[in-house]
Amino acid sequence: MLDVPQTVRVTGDERAAIHRRVDDVDAESRGESGAGRPVPEAYVWCQSRYEHVARASWLVLLPFALINLAHWMLPAAGGHVRAIRLYGLLVRLTALTLTVLLVAASCEVVLDLAAWQCAGSRVCAQEHSWLRFLSPVGSAGGWWSQPGRRLVMAALAPAAFIGLLWWLSCRTWSAYESQQPVPRSAGSDDDNDHGSALSRPGFWYGQRLVARLRAAHVAAGFLTVAAAVGTSAGRYDRASGHRAGLEVLSWVFDTALCVGAVVVLWVVCRRGRSEHRLDRQIDTLVMRYLPTAALVLLAAAMLYAGWSRPDWRSSGRMPGGAAFSIIAIVQCVFVIALGVVARLLYRSRPDPRTALRGLAGPAVALLACTLGAVLSGGMAQRAGDWLNNTDESIAGPPVLLTWQASAAPPLLLVLLAVFAWLAWRTRQVSRQERAHVESDYPGEIRDTVRTRRIASKRARAALIDRSPLVIGVASGGSLALCMAGLTGAFVTEKGPSEAAQGAGGLVQGTAEAAQALGSWLMVVGFLLFLAWSHHAYKGQAGRRTITVLDMGTFWPRAAHPLAPPCYAERAVPDVAWRITTWSQTTGGRLALSAHGQGSVLVAAAICQLSPSLRRRVALQTYGSPLERLYGRWFPAHFGPASLTALHGSVQGWRNLYRLTDPVGGPIRLAGDHGPAVDRAPLVDPLALGRTAQHPLPAPILGNVGYQTDPAFAEEEAKLLAGLRPAVTPRSASALPAAAPGGDARTGPPQPPSPSA
Known part of the structure; x- marks a missing residue:
């Protein structure tokens, strides 16, 4: 990005840092900034290979990432606060059903197909030697041969999986959501809304909501496993009537399970995002005790199911298969209601460029539910086919899961x-x-x-x-x-x-x-x-x-806390802090140059600045998906009104794009704003054949190599020239904003020296 072999880290850590050229480290103190030369800096995030691999691994939970994206695909609408809150509530509830669905699917594979059906069948247990110690026949009636104890053993796998997701979410929460944005003083022009929620003080600080949702989803996962283990034993106790004490315990367990489910629903419905203020509170009672209580209930279910029942035998499918049908029906109802709300919001401020006429959020939510259902059905059907082999010795997964697998x-x-x-x-x-x-x-x-x-x-x-x-x-x-x-x-x-x-x-x-x-x-x-x-x-x-991978990790976790972590909750405050502190220290101005996904980061960081600081910034974007992707799919935050307000708040903005670029495109502002921002499409390649300037064939660059085009240097020089006249005679430097999709640089022009 800085086009030199050696750079120096000015500030930051191994995850994200700002770099300068070696010769520019102390440019302000030497007074070189008074010579009129810009001093470039580069902001680079996620530098380690480990970070890249970790982000890719998180995307295995694609249904969670999609439902989180659906939250941010809210149509642009003026007012309608209640409808907007209802939209967010419906997305959060749909996200909760996805967690329950995938945990229930894992229970279906491990508890029902393996421990209940296969281990309880003579033929299946003989075919799979690793299950013989659980079988009443293979182990000659050993301690683990009773169905309840087999379920207890099998329940350790989904419980451990939930615990792993819990730990990962807590770890990434401390690394991303806990990064505090630039503080704002009450009553100042910092509270002036930019026309988009991106300018609100608490937009990039969602630790309270993520902590609440994480507690609720983890608790829901543990309760799902507890229900799979405990309700089977409870049904047997109530049907047999041999022991009155165990029958009473079954009713107590079912009651506790219902109370836990109600508490989880209350936690999910009670609070949404707090964007209008910086909410540093943590709901300690919910965050600490709700998952713990669910884990205790799971342990109690294991003790209850593990109680000796010599006459209990497992046959057919494990009770509870109708739960998958209930989840599917509930998800359909939620998605249809979400579509109605989204359509009403879109009609209040229609925009033909909006994807799917405002129904993008419900469509993506439906895809998330479908992917979860097909993944659950496919996983269960594959496990059933593998265990069943050709002997037809077990009943297999519930009928609905078979239909869902067949839908692929x-x-x-x-x-x-x-x-x-x-x-x-x-x-x-x-x-x-x-x-x-x-x-x-x-x-x-x-x-x-x-x-x-x-x-x-x-x-x-x-x-x-x-x-x-x-x-x-x-x-x-x-x-x-x-x-x-x-x-x-x-x-x-x-x-x-x-x-x-x-x-x-x-x-x-x-x-x-x-x-x-x-x-x-x-x-x-x-x-x-x-x-x-x-x-x-x-x-x-x-x-x-x-690019969809970067889109999935750009937005905060507002609907599903187990979605991939949001890198922007670290990167946007980093860039905003650097712009603010450097401007206040030097009194200089900044030209921010951002490529690809970096332009989205820089735009979000500018929105977080006070209006007075925005007027000290010029912006150059190239290969930018700001309107082509984000403006169409996330109109409430990057729609025409937000991008027009961004253009009006900065000193200048120029956007470069090519017709061969599969990611970047024009900003498409209306009226006089459009030509002021978008330059005509750059010719790519620079020459059709061999010319005197290009004796060898010029490459077709697409989304890369914008800096090699003469138009890039031309537009950059215009932006720098536009900043110089109003700069105070104090030192200035350059601030680059690097982004995920490509490079991002910022460099403020240096004011003329006092003698000039």
């Missing part, structure tokens, strides 16, 4: 059809672009092969503008398949292959193929996504190809 192949076919149409459309656009490419290089020798390559690059770069179509089709298909799965499970009470028997060879074969492929697709898809996400963070080139 049809949904994949729908997406493949959409991608095929996009490929055809891209080819059509590429042909149309060839004439435009030749007109961009007047006077050069025509090169058909080169022209086709450039036109194809432009057409493929435009695919990201059709992402709402893909999300819309995927969410619509998901809803249809969800309804079909619920209908099939309730009407037939059989899996797809059993329900299709007698309907003809083709229908039955298709149903059997979908059921078999569904479980394998989940395994293969999980491994591919894990490898893909890790590869994306190996370097900038890989990460630019999947």
